[in-house]
Amino acid sequence: xxxxxxxxxxxxxxxxxxxxxxxxxxxxxxxxxxxxxxxxxxxxxxxxxxxxxxxxxxxxxxxxxxxxxxxxxxxxxxxxxxxxxxxxxxxxxxxxxxxxxxxxxxxxxxxxxxxxxxxxxxxxxxxxxxxxxxxxxxxxxxxxxxxxxxxxxxxxxxxxxxxxxxxxxxxxxxxxxxxxxxxxxxxxxxxxxxxxxxxxxxxxxxxxxxxxxxxxxxxxxxxxxxxxxxxxxxxxxxxxxxxxxxxxxxxxxxxxxxxxxxxxxxxxxxxxxxxxxxxxxxxxxxxxxxxxxxxxxxxxxxxxxxxxxxxxxxxxxxxxxxxxxxxxxxxxxxxxxxxxxxxxxxxxxxxxxxxxxxxxxxxxxxxxxxxxxxxxxxxxxxxxxxxxxxxxxxxxxxxxxxxxxxxxxxxxxxxxxxxxxxxxxxxxxxxxxxxxxxxxxxxxxxxxxxxxxxxxxxxxxxxxxxxxxxxxxxxxxxxxxxxxxxxxxxxxxxxxxx
Numbered sequence: 001x002x003x004x005x006x007x008x009x010x011x012x013x014x015x016x017x018x019x020x021x022x023x024x025x026x027x028x029x030x031x032x033x034x035x036x037x038x039x040x041x042x043x044x045x046x047x048x049x050x051x052x053x054x055x056x057x058x059x060x061x062x063x064x065x066x067x068x069x070x071x072x073x074x075x076x077x078x079x080x081x082x083x084x085x086x087x088x089x090x091x092x093x094x095x096x097x098x099x100x101x102x103x104x105x106x107x108x109x110x111x112x113x114x115x116x117x118x119x120x121x122x123x124x125x126x127x128x129x130x131x132x133x134x135x136x137x138x139x140x141x142x143x144x145x146x147x148x149x150x151x152x153x154x155x156x157x158x159x160x161x162x163x164x165x166x167x168x169x170x171x172x173x174x175x176x177x178x179x180x181x182x183x184x185x186x187x188x189x190x191x192x193x194x195x196x197x198x199x200x201x202x203x204x205x206x207x208x209x210x211x212x213x214x215x216x217x218x219x220x221x222x223x224x225x226x227x228x229x230x231x232x233x234x235x236x237x238x239x240x241x242x243x244x245x246x247x248x249x250x251x252x253x254x255x256x257x258x259x260x261x262x263x264x265x266x267x268x269x270x271x272x273x274x275x276x277x278x279x280x281x282x283x284x285x286x287x288x289x290x291x292x293x294x295x296x297x298x299x300x301x302x303x304x305x306x307x308x309x310x311x312x313x314x315x316x317x318x319x320x321x322x323x324x325x326x327x328x329x330x331x332x333x334x335x336x337x338x339x340x341x342x343x344x345x346x347x348x349x350x351x352x353x354x355x356x357x358x359x360x361x362x363x364x365x366x367x368x369x370x371x372x373x374x375x376x377x378x379x380x381x382x383x384x385x386x387x388x389x390x391x392x393x394x395x396x397x398x399x400x401x402x403x404x405x406x407x408x409x410x411x412x413x414x415x416x417x418x419x420x421x422x423x424x425x426x427x428x429x430x431x432x433x434x435x436x437x438x439x440x441x442x443x444x445x446x447x448x449x450x451x452x453x454x455x456x457x458x459x460x461x462x463x464x465x466x467x468x469x470x471x472x473x474x475x476x477x478x479x480x481x482x483x484x485x486x487x488x489x490x491x492x493x494x495x496x497x498x
Contacts, residue, residue: 003029008070009042019303059086084109094186107320118316119323125301128276142259149232153249154242178214200224206337244269388462389423395465403439408495416450422457452484
């Protein structure tokens with residue numbers, strides 16, 4: 001039986017807690033809230049054995065194995081880093097945090113600790129959207145060219161939300177992160193990527209009719225490597241009562257392709273009472289009325305995924321790397337609205353954003369370079385890096401010439417390097433040896449005494465050595481796998497200038 005603690009017991013915690021009902025392999029063992037009365041009330045409601053008002057006290061409990069952290073995003077980084085030190089698995093409330101550097105620190109800390117780290121987004125498990133993704137992947141829609149999302153929030157309807165639950169959201173607004181387009185927006189941007197893949201650039205217009213809610217807003221984006229676009233429209237209707245069991249808002253999704261159109265009619269609320277999913281093709285409409293469409297279903301699926309990931313039965317969704325990508329898109333949307341221009345996602349994590357933007361704009365000019373997004377082809381986020389794969393071997397052999405002994409004082413290591421077949425280049429194996437201020441390379445096999453083995457596509461490795469990609473970016477996006485003494489990888493980066 002897995003002992004899970006829910007940290008942050010506000011309104012949304014009701015939906016997370018419901019996911020544990022009837023589970024035979026996990027339970028809500030403890031609760032933690034800064035308000036002792038709330039913690040005690042939730043302990044009684046959920047049948048938890050323990051209640052804490054201090055997060056440090058909860059982390060010190062050896063019986064707690066995993067955490068569902070449901071606190072405001074400004075608190076996420078210190079809590080996740082503390083959880084990593086305490087050896088607790090984490091399911092983190094969306095959005096992941098408020099900046100990419102903090103997100104990266106969380107990913108690295110949890111990975112180094114060997115723990116499951118998942119950012120919860122219930123939309124990925126909402127049954128109509130799951131079925132929509134299956135339709136897309138099955139080819140029923142043909143070549144997809146468009147995703148349209150409609151979000152509407154009302155002035156009333158749904159459940160009661162205490163004023164205290166909105167207070168921190170107002171602070172978020174004051175700090176420049178939209179109540180709807182950033183906080184709730186995570187759901188929509190995660191869904192957009194989950195359905196159709198990585199995004200290349202965005203344009204956003206974000207306004208307000210009351211100075212508080214960031215609506216009306218229109219967000220457009222281009223998917224990477226192909227002519228496929230997305231559009232999200234935000235509308236706030238203060239005089240409308242939204243029929244909903246949860247928040248007073250609802251969403252609809254429409255995907256269009258060469259063979260047809262698929263529509264998901266509702267999500268959080270119940271504005272449209274028709275079948276939750278419909279597909280139109282040359283044969284007419286096909287409706288799917290029996291798909292469960294209660295918003296709670298997504299939270300239940302997300303809970304099951306977290307438990308299965310800890311027990312090794314499933315991969316966690318969203319991974320930290322996936323959530324980093326969603327955060328990057330969210331921040332690009334906010335930047336686009338502020339700057340009143342289109343923003344390439346590469347700008348958001350580039351050490352020189354202006355240069356990244358210039359390169360993208362230059363590549364889009366007729367007759368200059370490849371079309372924007374070519375390097376992020378349908379083959380994956382790093383599909384285009386394969387064009388460098390043929391250089392990987394020679395670049396690796398020249399690597400010892402980049403060794404800086406002054407940055408490796410007292411360091412002795414043996415590192416195995418597996419360059420996976422890529423872009424026509426075969427798999428190649430190397431051994432990198434560092435001892436007594438010297439570096440040497442062997443080729444043809446992985447060293448038996450390697451303390452760290454690194455595996456990645458040959459093109460991605462060549463792109464790193466050519467300084468066209470950063471090592472940490474390749475790592476964060478899951479293209480680089482490291483087994484063994486990971487800390488040696490950090491020294492490798494410094495000593496060889498990677």
